Amino acid sequence: MIEPIKGLMLKLLKVPPEPHLPVGSADSARVFRASRRYLQLKLLNWGVGQFFTLVGLVAALVALHFVAEGSLEVFDKVPHKAIILRFAGWFEIIGVIGFLVQLPLSLVPVILDWEMRWYIVTDRSLRIREGVWKVSEMTLTFANVQEVSIRQGPIERLFGIANLRVRTAGGGGRINPQDPQSEEKSGHIGYFRGVDNAPEIRDLILERLKRLRDAGLGDPDQPQTAEPSPQPQVLDAADELLTEARALRRTMAR
Numbered sequence: 001m002i003e004p005i006k007g008l009m010l011k012l013l014k015v016p017p018e019p020h021l022p023v024g025s026a027d028s029a030r031v032f033r034a035s036r037r038y039l040q041l042k043l044l045n046w047g048v049g050q051f052f053t054l055v056g057l058v059a060a061l062v063a064l065h066f067v068a069e070g071s072l073e074v075f076d077k078v079p080h081k082a083i084i085l086r087f088a089g090w091f092e093i094i095g096v097i098g099f100l101v102q103l104p105l106s107l108v109p110v111i112l113d114w115e116m117r118w119y120i121v122t123d124r125s126l127r128i129r130e131g132v133w134k135v136s137e138m139t140l141t142f143a144n145v146q147e148v149s150i151r152q153g154p155i156e157r158l159f160g161i162a163n164l165r166v167r168t169a170g171g172g173g174r175i176n177p178q179d180p181q182s183e184e185k186s187g188h189i190g191y192f193r194g195v196d197n198a199p200e201i202r203d204l205i206l207e208r209l210k211r212l213r214d215a216g217l218g219d220p221d222q223p224q225t226a227e228p229s230p231q232p233q234v235l236d237a238a239d240e241l242l243t244e245a246r247a248l249r250r251t252m253a254r
Helices: 002-013 036-074 078-115 154-159 198-214 232-253
Strands: 030-032 118-121 125-130 136-141 145-151 162-168 189-195
Touching (some): 036 078, 036 189, 118 198, 136 162, 145 198, 189 198
Antiparallel strands (some): 162 189
16 A cells, blocks of 8 residues: 555656766766654654554544534424534544544655655765755865764664765855754755764774875866965066175175
């Protein structure tokens, strides 16, 4: 039942199956995926949410039942009793059907969110693709990378996963410490979420970053500036000063 819904959702949302590799980096590109334990954590969160939804639904149905039973004592006419009982019965049926229908519809996006995560490391850049409802693809060049760090909370440690954070130059002024999502909105910070080999990816990025900088290669998009040439007035003054210095030297020698 899940697979047909996944295929239909991918077709309707027009989600590309996988990101394209950067041009000229097929040989050096390494592709990483989120850990299956990351999916297990997401499924656990989904299950907890569904449990509380079910508890709320049962509580609402029980409360409606008691209201209907109490109303039977207030209204003595049979038509009123029939209407209230019919309304309570239809509400129970709609509530149960709605809960059962939303189970696969809410489960599939959780699975697709895990399957559609791609982390690509080339010899010059990183590419991160994630999302189902809103597909986000980010490319960060090594020439601008300033920080590579690993973040892991207690739940991530329990599941043996971590988030790798890559920060590039130029995003400091746009980040609001009170808004955690402002980091990603700045376009200068990318996350390898839910990976189980974060140290390996970090070391790979640092190694390729060091190799790039040792080779003296900068950002190809960065404009190169030439050394300014001396002004003609400065050259004339220097010639006059040199001539006077030579004349003074000859005078002192005589």
